[in-house]
Amino acid sequence: MADTIYAQASAPGKAGVSVIRVSGPAAFAGVARMCDLPALRKAGLRQIRDDRGQLLDSGLVLCFPAGSSFTGEDVVELQVHGSLAVIRGVMENLSKLPGFRPAAPGEFTRRALENDRMDLAQVEGLADLIDAETELQRVQAQSSLSGGLAKRVDTWRESLIDAASLLELTLDFADEDVPTDVDTDVAGLLRSVAEDMERELRAADVAERIRTGFEIALIGPPNAGKSTLLNAIARRPVALTSEIAGTTRDVIEVRVDLKGIPVTMLDTAGLRESLDPIERQGIALTRIRAAAADVRVWLDDGSTKVPEGMDIVLLAQDDDGTRGGVSGKTGAGVTELLGRLQSLLESRVPKDALALRNRHRASLERAIASLREICGELTSSPSELSAQRVRDVIRDLQELIGGVDTEDLLGSIFSRFCIGK
Amino acid sequence: MFHVKQSTVIVVGGGHAGVEAASAAARMGTRTYLVTLRADTVGALSCNPAVGGLGKGHLVREVDAFGGIIGRAADRAGIQFRLLNRSKGPAVQGPRTQVDRGEYRAAIQNAISALPVQLVEGQVADLLVRDGRVSGVLLDDGAELPGDAVILTTGTFLNGVIHMGGETTSGGRLGESPSVQLADRLYGQGLPMGRLKTGTPPRLSGKSIDWSGLELQPGDENPAMMSFQSTGPHLPQVNCAITHTNEHTHDIIRRNLHLSAMYSGNISGKGPRYCPSIEDKISRFADKKSHQIFLEPETLVGETIYPNGVSTSLPRDVQIAYIRSIRGLENAEISQPGYAIEYDYVDPRALTAELEVRDMPGLWLAGQINGTTGYEEAAAQGLVAGLNAASSVQELPPVQFSRTESYIGVMIDDLVIRGVSEPYRMFTSRAEYRLSLRADNADQRLTPKAIELGILDARQRTFFENKMEQIDDARQKMKSVSVAGKTAREAGVNVAGDGKKRDLYALLSIPNVGVSTILSLSPDLAQFDDSILRQLENEATYSNYLDRQVQEVSRVRRYEGLTIPPDFNYQDIQGLSSELRHKLSIVRPTSIAQAERVEGMTPVALNTLIYRLKISRIDSVRVG
């Protein structure tokens, strides 16, 4: 049975909304664990939840059966809010579903092609798509790996080749005068790659924020002056880049540029208890967005206890700016606040981190887990199995580290060991 | 019915490729000629008197599964059998045997004479070509031999040049003349050609070696035979011995390095990295103080010894000096000096997967002429060329080998898609489905195909069918007996002590569970032969892992089915880089599976190809 694949697809002309597409035999069964599926070919507004039942987002869900989908397989489309946290959350959950893996480049198209999902009318459209993909891939290949990053990825490649070739050495050249116990060396290599990948993932978290922007949540009791403050920030002509109001009922977003760092300011619904079920849902979403934001600013009016996890706590409505607080109404303290935010974010930005796309992230996470598992079982499992598993890891990482074939392994062996009876 | 003239296949060369090609073509029912320089060198082993090994043993078993000659001949002539990697899993075990050179040649010659193959002694000087199709061969005495297909298997003979120190002589093997005119013909046809080199060590007189004090290497106690049908060795078994080079040996070689043909700049051909000369070993791995040498008897009585590990192109007197610096060889006599040989090969990317020359229909190439090295590699290609030349002239569908089902398929695909940059040798690491392509199941993978082609003798066929029946019975039996976790634990199987019952086959797939454990749980399985139970053990060893490969295999098979027409035009396909377009037009893949393996192919480029392929079909349907 084929894997079920997923990827984020852009939704042209619908800013603020992201489409995540899932295709494959397990698509329906898998996504059904995250929300109720609407009837086939009918859009339904659904609450999407993670594997512990936590709400991730509410969005439109569409199901297409194998006979009438773009790929020719069962397809589910999730239209969710374009926020980084939401997309990340949904993607992470998809990766945990059985039989699911991130799509390789061009894989949706490949499946459409293989399933003959083209009649003459569709052909032209598909040609455009293929051209676009080609261009996209070229641009991505150039931009995602540069300088120090490319070097790091090369090191992974080399270490993995070295590890794989040590294992092959003991298999293919057992009748030669070569080392027979390579487990320690192999484990060392694999572990160092796994550790470095973990480091990279952590750094990439921050790097990705640079691409997609950081989120700063303004939180506080109702009427603490959050909206006024946001408006004040938005009114500054240099700062305002775009405005998407009302993407949800309850969260207002304003994008600003903090000296080159793209930032989305979130004005969240006031955190209070509510009996209105619709408003309750809004508040729940607010909490989620706020919790996932990179920086949380609490506007304190003394009415509520300051919740945990706040990065900056500011006195609200300090209209004359004498108490070190902030005021949206008079603009007092706004410049200082933006300065603080900027240096806070700058301190989190690494110099050269790999701009990992979600697909890469999931590949790395899988690779790390496999590498650790292989290391753990190296001595107890037959070496041809370990060799196979290392090769599988290498193949899964192909998009990142480049293709590795037998010639690469043999090259590594012959350059290091004297083979030849 | 009207009478159809029997088609003729001409095989040129009586080496390992040639004899398998002739055997296959004859068994396919064509009139078959085997033209070779000397009838008495048919089946000669030019180098090491050993057959099989890691990867190579797989090839031998696969050829054997098709009713080929090499495995049976090796068993007949084997004087030491060893299963390499015995301590490792079945997927990487490789059967190997040391053979008596003369007995081996005799066994091959007997096998050929038992087949309807007509042996012609002579040198092929040229190809006959009519209407752009190869239509026979011209012998150097002027005689013409017409035929519908020609298979060239001339090994190292095309423009062969032998180097020993400063001396160079032309020759296809020591003491045999090269094929120059034939090479000219291939160049004249514009085939892409290249030059490769290889070497061989000096041979020593057995009597002159002091064996006392040398470490002996005996064969296996339970010999694993090369052919599925052999039951045991035919000849008495002998030992090999191991000795080592030393600092003094290295000194002698280092001092004379400039005299080596390899280092004097006389040789332009590229040699294999895995079979370096002793000169190479000492200069490339300077910090290694000593290298292993296996002393392998070339015959049962041991009058000639092959010192494995010291191939060389140093002058004869230096060879004597360094050999005598080695322990046990202090008084050794050299009966035939080592030498290097350079020869022409044809870039195998000019071939189809059936090994036919794409631009010279009617001509097939097999063996070292395609840039490979080794008897087993040659034999396997001979089989492929023989089957396909015979199919083609009888207008039968081609006999194809997939990477997903055989090492033969792996090799052919590597050759015709990737070409070679050094003499190509099989390694198990070349097979991506190594866990399922095992030497032990070569018959299960391939013999059904041979039966379908009708090329097996009755004995092999019955043998195979009986074996399969027993394996199926035993497997069925194992699957029908289930035991509780507790019982399994008591038998020493590491499973959860839950209430779940597991069948014996499932238990067998657990690491460290073997036949003996299963027998203790179900003694009546002892009704099956031990070899049958072991076969199931091998099969079960990787079964959990193989499930993961099934998907990949089925994808490759699907892509093999997406065929690319021979006249497919890559030039005006947008979205392919010009480099890739160029590569594709050299390799001319015949399926998407092949295209996927062309160097530099990307997933998106492959989409573009599949897409163009599909539209071209839609277009032609629309037009037609």
Ligand SMILES: Cc1cc2nc3c(=O)[nH]c(=O)nc-3n(C[C@H](O)[C@H](O)[C@H](O)COP(=O)(O)OP(=O)(O)OC[C@H]3O[C@@H](n4cnc5c(N)ncnc54)[C@H](O)[C@@H]3O)c2cc1C
């Ligand atoms: C010096 C040397 C060293 C080698 N070292 C190694 C090694 O270390 N490891 C390894 O694996 N392999 C080695 N080999 C290679 C191995 O011997 C070959 O790969 C294998 O024998 C190739 O088989 P073949 O059938 O292609 O050619 P061959 O076995 O060479 O047979 C060629 C046949 O063609 C015949 N022939 C040639 N020209 C004509 C003609 N014009 N007309 C009629 N008949 C013709 C010849 O008489 C011969 O019978 C070595 C070979 C040589 C010569």
